[in-house]
Amino acid sequence: MEYFLIIISAIFVNNIVLAQFLGICPFLGVSNKLSTATGMSMAVCFVITLATLVTFLINKYLLIPLNITFLQTIAFILVIAALVQMVEIVLKKVSPSLYQALGIFLPLITTNCAVLGVAIDVVTKQFTFGGEAHFLNLGEAMVYAFATSLGYGLSMVIFAGIREHLALNDVPKAFKGVPIALVSVGILAMAFMGFSGMVK
Amino acid sequence: MKEDKTMSNKLKLITDGLVRNNPTFVLILGMCPTLATTTSAINGLSMGLATLFVLVLSNMAISAVAPVIPDKVHIPAYIVIIATFVTLVQLLMQAYTPAMYETLGLFIPLIVVNCIILGRAEAFANKHGVLESACDGLGVGLGFTCSLTVLGAVREILGSGSIFGWNFIGGHDGMLAFVMAPGAFICLGYLMVLFNKYLKKN
Amino acid sequence: MAIQSNLKNMTVVLTGVCLVCSALLGGAYVLTKGPIEKAAQAKTEKSLSAVLPGFDTVEEMNNVSVDGTDYHCYKALQGGSVVGYAIESGTIGFGGPLTLMVGVTPDGVVYNTSVLSHSETPGLGAKCTSDAKFMAQWKGFDPSAKILSVKKDGGDVDAITASTITSRAYSRAVQAAVNVFRTLNDEGGQDNE
DSSP states (O other): OHHHHHHHHIIHHHTTTTTOOHHHHHHSSSSSSHHHHHHHHHHHHHHHHHHHHHHHIIIIIIITTTTOGGGGHHHHHHHHHHHHHHHHHHHHHHHHHHHHHHHGGGGHTOOOOHHHHHHHHHHOOOBSSSOBBBBOOOOOHHHHHHHHHHHHHHHHHHHHHHHEEEEEEEEEEEETTTHHHHHHHHHHHHHTTTTTTTOO | OOOOOOOHHHHHHHHHHHHHTOOTTSSSHHHHHHHHTSSSHHHHHHHHHHHHHHHHHHHHHHHHHHHGGGGHHHHHHHHHHHHHHHHHHHHHOOOOOHHHHHHGGGGGGGGGGHHHHHHHHTTTHHHHHHHHHHHHHHHHHHHHHHHHHHHEEEHHHHHHHHHTTSSSTOOOOOOGTTTTTHHHHHHHHHHHHHHHHHOOOO | OOOOOOOHHHHHHHHHHHHHHHHHHHHHHHHHHHHHHHHHEEEEHHHHHHHHHHHHEEEEEOOEEEEEEEEEEEEEEEETEEEEEEEEEEEOOOSSSEEEEEEEOTSSEEEEEEEEEOOOOOTTHHHHHHHHHHHHTTTTTTTTSOOSSSSTTTSBOOOTTTTTTHHHHHHHHHHHHHHHHHHHHHHHHHHOO
């Protein structure tokens, strides 16, 4: 039940893009076409889940015992950068077809604040999924990270669909490109606000 | 690139960052903190200043060490340098402005992945001298700070009926949507339209 | 511009950068450690003086356990006699955890409350830190004469407009603190016997 609440909360209620404002740059950057949006979402999903696993363990078994949690930011970003590089190398060797699909998005992910944001959030924030406020354990953290990235994919795919239609419309010159996209995301975010309060 | 040492050139670097190369409205970089922390003018201003601080220092440090960093590892090296200054800001804010540190929360460590900072390091600091890089950082940082403060002010006026915490509608509620997520996107969209129409020169 | 990369200089430079940076940060951490602790302490002291009547010393008590939850408590003394207890009490609001500092005088009346941390919606639930009418009602709230729940639920608490869930959570947190005080009082009574 709790896992179910985590999933609903992370995908709809606290959608990472529309409610938490993380990962906006790639969200606006690669949502022009549905196909690239799907590719990017899959790459992000992969990296967020993996990065959260590694940073969670590093935090628990290295930073906290050594009492150097002030190095959290620097350690996490290094781990994420290294991880992205590694995923790229492994993917290239193991599955060239998947690499073809995700390859071009991978380097962009290092500076996607959604990855670092989720990694920091799960180790510093207390969550309340229907129960008492508590820090997440590894299982919950993994489910949260995966569900969050699904939420990222969901908003990205919806938005790419909207943008494909927007491209066909005649909008005033000053609105062209990013401004009209932002206003549309605003309306989409308003729709997602309907979920707020569903899971506390 | 030939280094220009005249005063007017440095001034131009600073003013460029404000309008012609405005990171928010022209380059469209660093959107996450722009949207997330601008629930009020003062929050926007603080976030802008924290970023400005990191940007100036990291620009200077990177321009100083760039010549000895091997090409293949320059990105990780830059990220470590940037993360150091971000952590420094984190510690300083925790010590001297704890309330603001709590308000901005996650978005302070996330300055590391603000594309503006790595972007300036790549596009400017590693090719220029320390002083020029500092001016560039100052200009772009001020541009970012101004945009965030303006966006924060607009959202605060519409959403809470106050400006820098001073309430001018006498205890009534503002249009709440503007303080929440949708308002952030919509306000930024419309501000960008105004910027495109009146300030952007081609 | 940048020099040619080979394995040796890449390793040397990256290790060097990491070492210098961590050394710098270690230094900064040591320097800011004192001020950070002071800031945290100042925050607690500020909330304590807001929720308790005038006192000259305040001592941290052992955690008090009520219904399986541990609560952080402080005892305020003025000239050697107890003038009040401050209890840190947490609950879940609309947006996430809501933590309060609740001051209770020895006669069981709430002296005042103060929000330590919250994640309520700005402009709605977040008004629990700014709505004058909502905040004022906690001053001198007597839980033995009034019911600690919002008027909608048949209690005596005026909810914040359009933020019933936050108001309910706030009332629950105050109730929890009052329960802690009653437990404390009972234990104190036994000590005297």
